[in-house]
Amino acid sequence: MHYRPVNWMENPNAERVKRVAQLAGRSAVRHRRKQFLAEGPQSAAEAIRAHLGLLEVSDSTAHFWPPGRTVAEVYYTEHLAISNPELSDLLGDLPPEVFVGKTSDSVLQAMSDAVVHQNIIAVVHLPAAHAVPSPHSQLVGALVRIQDPGNAGTIIRTADAAGADCIITTPQTVDIYNPKTVRSTAGSLFHLPVYTGVDLESYVQDFQGQIFAADGYGDVLLDQTKPTVLGRPTVWLFGNEARGLNDQELSCADHRVAVPLYGLAESLNVSTAATICLYSSAMAQRSGSS
Amino acid sequence: MHYRPVNWMENPNAERVKRVAQLAGRSAVRHRRKQFLAEGPQSAAEAIRAHLGLLEVSDSTAHFWPPGRTVAEVYYTEHLAISNPELSDLLGDLPPEVFVGKTSDSVLQAMSDAVVHQNIIAVVHLPAAHAVPSPHSQLVGALVRIQDPGNAGTIIRTADAAGADCIITTPQTVDIYNPKTVRSTAGSLFHLPVYTGVDLESYVQDFQGQIFAADGYGDVLLDQTKPTVLGRPTVWLFGNEARGLNDQELSCADHRVAVPLYGLAESLNVSTAATICLYSSAMAQRSGSS
Numbered sequence: 217m218h219y220r221p222v223n224w225m226e227n228p229n230a231e232r233v234k235r236v237a238q239l240a241g242r243s244a245v246r247h248r249r250k251q252f253l254a255e256g257p258q259s260a261a262e263a264i265r266a267h268l269g270l271l272e273v274s275d276s277t278a279h280f281w282p283p284g285r286t287v288a289e290v291y292y293t294e295h296l297a298i299s300n301p302e303l304s305d306l307l308g309d310l311p312p313e314v315f316v317g318k319t320s321d322s323v324l325q326a327m328s329d330a331v332v333h334q335n336i337i338a339v340v341h342l343p344a345a346h347a348v349p350s351p352h353s354q355l356v357g358a359l360v361r362i363q364d365p366g367n368a369g370t371i372i373r374t375a376d377a378a379g380a381d382c383i384i385t386t387p388q389t390v391d392i393y394n395p396k397t398v399r400s401t402a403g404s405l406f407h408l409p410v411y412t413g414v415d416l417e418s419y420v421q422d423f424q425g426q427i428f429a430a431d432g433y434g435d436v437l438l439d440q441t442k443p444t445v446l447g448r449p450t451v452w453l454f455g456n457e458a459r460g461l462n463d464q465e466l467s468c469a470d471h472r473v474a475v476p477l478y479g480l481a482e483s484l485n486v487s488t489a490a491t492i493c494l495y496s497s498a499m500a501q502r503s504g505s506s
Numbered sequence: 507m508h509y510r511p512v513n514w515m516e517n518p519n520a521e522r523v524k525r526v527a528q529l530a531g532r533s534a535v536r537h538r539r540k541q542f543l544a545e546g547p548q549s550a551a552e553a554i555r556a557h558l559g560l561l562e563v564s565d566s567t568a569h570f571w572p573p574g575r576t577v578a579e580v581y582y583t584e585h586l587a588i589s590n591p592e593l594s595d596l597l598g599d600l601p602p603e604v605f606v607g608k609t610s611d612s613v614l615q616a617m618s619d620a621v622v623h624q625n626i627i628a629v630v631h632l633p634a635a636h637a638v639p640s641p642h643s644q645l646v647g648a649l650v651r652i653q654d655p656g657n658a659g660t661i662i663r664t665a666d667a668a669g670a671d672c673i674i675t676t677p678q679t680v681d682i683y684n685p686k687t688v689r690s691t692a693g694s695l696f697h698l699p700v701y702t703g704v705d706l707e708s709y710v711q712d713f714q715g716q717i718f719a720a721d722g723y724g725d726v727l728l729d730q731t732k733p734t735v736l737g738r739p740t741v742w743l744f745g746n747e748a749r750g751l752n753d754q755e756l757s758c759a760d761h762r763v764a765v766p767l768y769g770l771a772e773s774l775n776v777s778t779a780a781t782i783c784l785y786s787s788a789m790a791q792r793s794g795s796s
Contacts, residue, residue: 271770374778379768407770439789478669478788480561480697488664491781498768499729499786 225291225319228326236291236339240329243391250342251288252393253327254405256334257300262403263287263338264306267314276350276382276409280343286406289315289339293324296335303336329395342393349411351422353381354449355497357490360416360465361388361456368392369400370487371454371494376404378498384414384451416453420468425449427469429461430493432483434472438496441473446500454490515581515609518616526581526629530619533681540632541578542683543617544695546624547590552693553577553628554596557604566640566672566699570633576696579605579629583614586625593626619685632683639701641712643671644739645787647780650706650755651678651746658682659690660777661744661784666694668788674704674741706743710758715739717759719751720783722773724762728786731763736790744780 227233238245239253246252254263265271269283290307297304307316324333349356357375362368368390375383385392392398392410420427426448453469455461466472475484475492484492517523528535529543536542544553555561559573580597587594597606614623639646647665652658658680665673675682682688682700710717716738743759745751756762765774765782774782 273770370775370778373771374774376769377765377767377771377774377778402771402773402775404769404771439793475667475785476789476792477667478792479666479694480563481663481667481692481694483692484664484667485660485692488660488667488781491778492785495765495782499766502766502768503729 225317225323228322230323233323233326236289236327236337239339240327240395243394246342246391246393251339252342252398253329253395254338254340254398255328255330255336255395256399257303257336258403259398259401259405260290260336260338261303261306262406263340264290264303264310266406268306268309271406273407274381274409276347277407279347280409281406284311285341287314287338287340289317290336291317291319291324291327292336293319293321293333299335330399347409347411349382349384349409349414349419351424353423353425354501355380355494356423356451357383357494358416358451358453359383359385359389360453360461361386362454362486363390364457365390365394365396366400367457367485367487369397371490372397372401372410373404374487374491374494376401376407378494379502380408380494380498382408383410384419385410385412386416387413416465416468420451423451425451426471427451427453428493429453429466429469429472430455430475430489431461431466431472432474432489434474436471436473437476438473438493439476443500443503446497450497452490452493452497454486457486515607515613518612520613523613523616526579526617526627529629530617530685533684536632536681536683541629542632542688543619543685544628544630544688545618545620545626545685546689547593547626548693549688549691549695550580550626550628551593551596552696553630554580554593554600556696558596558599561696563697564671564699566637567697569637570699571696574601575631577604577628577630579607580626581607581609581614581617582626583609583611583623589625620689637699637701639672639674639699639704639709641714643713643715644791645670645784646713646741647673647784648706648741648743649673649675649679650743650751651676652744652776653680654747655680655684655686656690657747657775657777659687661780662687662691662698662700663694664777664781664784666691666697668784669792670698670784670788672698673700674709675700675702676706677703706755706758710741713741715741716761717741717743718783719743719756719759719762720745720765720779721751721756721762722764724764726761726763727766728763728783729766733790733793736787740787742780742783742787744776747776
């Protein structure tokens with residue numbers, strides 16, 4: 217008989233495996249169990265680093281992902297040591313309360329939402345629901361009924377890169393804890409607070425700054441907007457992929473701002489438009505202060 | 507017996523159906539047969555509009571997609587008339603040389619590369635291979651060993667929106683005529699010339715302007731680059747997703763330019779970086795001339 221570590225798991229039909237896999241499914245399961253999955257090395261590593269207190273995040277981000285109370289369980293295959301030795305080493309630093317289990321390929325695949333698993337899955341605690349976004353922020357991205365998980369994740373990743381203070385999402389936006397969105401954030405989910413189910417009207421009323429609606433039909437063109445204006449504290453509203461922002465949502469904005477289309481393209485994907493809007497603000501804000 | 511139009515096709519195993527489906531497969535098949543697929547209403551519509559001479563494109567774009575010689579065959583389901591009446595009407599304007607066939611759902615699905623077909627597929631002629639990109643352009647995006655079909659398509663779509671004169675791709679870049687890339691361009695493939703298999707070194711040597719390498723490790727920060735500099739004629743080089751640009755490719759550039767990362771994100775997806783770079787140049791170029 218071969219030696220086997222205690223946690224080595226080989227049965228894809230085991231109850232524990234099923235319970236993890238369920239977290240990749242319906243939103244209701246995640247919210248009832250107050251857990252979700254961070255799959256793949258980028259997302260899992262940032263969840264683990266948050267748990268270990270290794271991320272230099274703001275206080276409000278640490279409120280979402282508190283050191284010592286972020287990760288519940290970690291599953292990985294022996295290939296992780298080869299594909300990602302740094303992350304593999306990090307697992308040894310996790311305290312004993314976190315269940316760390318080595319599994320076979322077929323077990324990790326059974327847990328995974330991805331077509332091909334990426335050697336590691338972390339089960340992460342959903343953040344406490346009572347956090348409220350501050351009205352004093354420099355740059356905020358608002359996901360307003362965004363439906364595509366990949367778009368939501370990509371905008372969160374770009375907002376992180378652009379140094380946004382936070383993301384807010386309105387009630388009818390896709391569940392950002394679904395595995396596709398988490399993967400698309402490439403770890404950025406753990407870098408800034410994402411406030412979900414926010415009432416847009418009351419938030420923008422309190423916000424100390426300007427509200428810009430990203431709107432292909434807007435009467436203000438982004439390239440005609442002065443850096444001094446772009447440099448002010450700003451919330452950008454990004455609307456539903458098919459229908460954009462509705463009248464009520466547009467009425468929350470001070471200006472409807474269009475990304476100029478110089479060629480023949482009829483429109484931009486919402487995550488492409490968000491990239492241009494968030495970075496235009498961030499670069500104006502940062503270069504003004506430098 | 508019900509009345510059936512002559513072209514109604516119901517057998518997914520028919521020889522014609524197989525021949526169309528093969529174009530969604532290996533690059534070698536497309537290049538041998540000199541045809542590819544434009545799937546879905548956005549791509550098919552722009553191919554058809556190019557064929558009908560309805561697109562206001564540059565002479566070099568018209569060289570790629572000549573009126574009367576762009577589309578070979580069109581297949582659609584009866585649902586197109588409901589989902590996209592404007593495009594459905596356009597089919598009636600196609601000359602008799604273009605084979606237009608109404609098919610059953612199962613036939614169109616058998617032809618399609620997509621998980622769910624979108625009611626229309628056009629078989630399009632590959633452009634003549636002898637076109638050479640001009641050294642006199644204002645804005646050019648270069649795909650340098652980009653491997654992901656979606657990234658390639660998204661950059662082509664953004665380049666179109668940013669009003670770029672053309673796209674060039676180097677020999678080891680993904681085949682831009684594969685169905686995933688074509689779909690990701692959302693019709694933009696037919697709006698600007700995409701020169702494939704271009705020798706990077708000789709192209710940049712001839713180019714009358716500056717060469718910027720998009721490079722996360724670059725020593726020039728995009729937000730520190732003056733609009734007067736960004737406003738000059740520019741080729742942007744975008745490198746491989748995993749490995750970026752190699753030393754030889756970097757040596758083709760006048761500057762290695764990094765998109766600033768203000769938050770904790772370690773990197774940007776190449777198509778996100780390309781969006782920021784191309785739009786920064788385009789906005790500087792256009793606002794300078796207005």
